[in-house]
Amino acid sequence: MHQPTSEPRRSIYYDYQVMRPWLAAEHPDSARAKVVISGAGPAGLTAALELARHGVPSVVLESELQVSEGSRAIVFTRRSLEILQQVGVAQRLSEDGLPWCFGNSYYRGQRVFRMENPHDDNDRFFPMLNIQQQYLEQYLVEAVQAQPLIDLRWGNRVVGLEQDEAGVRLEVDTPEGTYRLETDWLVAADGARSIVRNLLGLKMEGTSYEGRFVIADIRIDLPLPTERLAFFDPPWNPGNTVLMHREPHGIWRIDYQLPAGETPEDALQPESLRSRIQSALEQVGHADKPWEMDWSSVYSARTLTLPDYVCGRVLFTGDAAHLLPIFGVRGANTGFQDSQSLAWHLAFVAKGLASPKLLSNYSRERVGAAREIIDEAGKSTRFMAPPTRGFRLLRDAVLSLSLTQEFVRPLYHWRTSRPHEYTGSALNCAQDDNARFHGGPAHGAPPSNVKLGDDDYLLDHLGGGFDLLYFTEGPAIPGDLLETVEAARKNGLPLRLTAIGASSPVRGADKAIADADGHVRQRYGVEGEGAAYLLRPDQHICGRWLRLDAERLGAALTRMLSQ
């Protein structure tokens, strides 16, 4: 019998709420599910909210009775905030989080590299936002609780599964024992130690690195800006790397690499933690400040992915699908992109708009993204925590040279998480003008945001289905285009038509954006009347035309549904 702890987790700044377990005996009419999501972490909850937005109900099974322990993922990228805006929690995160743009790397007391990632006025969100994962999960849980299409079941743990072509039969353990749950589709969002992955006997491919890091949260009042601090080879931890990040609520995250051979148990001894954290504080000139420990854990870098995120009727997302190093904030930030992508692909299949073959596109695109991330993260990891004598020599040579030689300093930049571009996606239009544009986001790229006015940005108006952006100064959408759009809608394709460039309402468009100063046209490389962009439900670009005509639009829309 599954007995999750009903004691609130301990924290000096976060008040854990313990939820009531969902018990089958109290829900005798519980029916077969369309989609079951295992895991109520960031990836699972985002998938549930996006599925609901596409009209697909889901049951979310969470083994625990409360949100996760410790700050865990603390840095969220602009693209993550844009995705979280789609599910309705970005504003709370922005209000409570700490935005930042700069990172600093130090060696022998000298700042040898400064990463500058300035905030563009056209972006609603900063390049990075720091907030503890508990808050993110709490806001997602509250959004889920307000969403009638999602049935969130606390204290429910998947312990068995069988599947065939028709669906998945789950055995779920709860504090009163097990029950059976059938579903058309199962989404495995159950994290790094995914039970679903283990039950299916699936193996991840890639590399595990030996370098271990302690990650610790302390409460301390430090008069330092919200910028990433990285210290290489500090005197108190020779050869190793130390990172510091400010978090909300007076908390700082300190990550430090352990000397080779030290065990996690030894590293987490209170006296070991205390003296090393004290050394880190001394290094930034604040050894005199009082501080208090909140949470600590040990972490080692891995670059692993499943080779396929679809296994029959089971789909993988987030850490259940891949394990990525924390350097470059690639864990949760990759998970949001997975779940946003998974949700629309699965929704189209679950609603019968596309065949299950569409799901292989999800897998292809996101496995491709994971492999790209692994390639980049591997480079960062080999610099941060060199795995062999050769890599250590090269890293140490670069540290030494960086004191005087500009050309090696960019090696300190560990390629922060960025959205993958689906350049070769099967969903990209074959007969559009992609290559003839001189600017703007190309095939497969995420959209560019544009400031339209006070607290008003282009991406505020997009998402939830396909978006066709039609650039016109005229009073109406051409009749034959509109007929093509209507025909696609009749076939069930959710498609919103937004006219950009006209100062008054445009007949036939769902919305008109004036773009008086031409910023949207400029950011999208649009030079003339009748240009258009087609965005997928995850907002990535899948087609663009210098001058759209009904025939080519029809071909593009048919392509989406014929996958």
Added chain:
Amino acid sequence: MNSTKALDIAGLEEVYDQLACAIDQAGPEKSELFLVKLALLNANALGDPSVVNAHIQTALRDL
């Protein structure tokens, strides 16, 4: 490998002595680090990863 600019005998002898002295100056603990730094500086001056790779392959021979 067929660089148009090669060392003449006098130049080669000069570099030979300088390298030997620098390795001794760096000492047994740091000579390896010194040589890697030097390799990176030279690679940057060459400005061509394929030439650097050819040099790496040549240097790996007959160890």
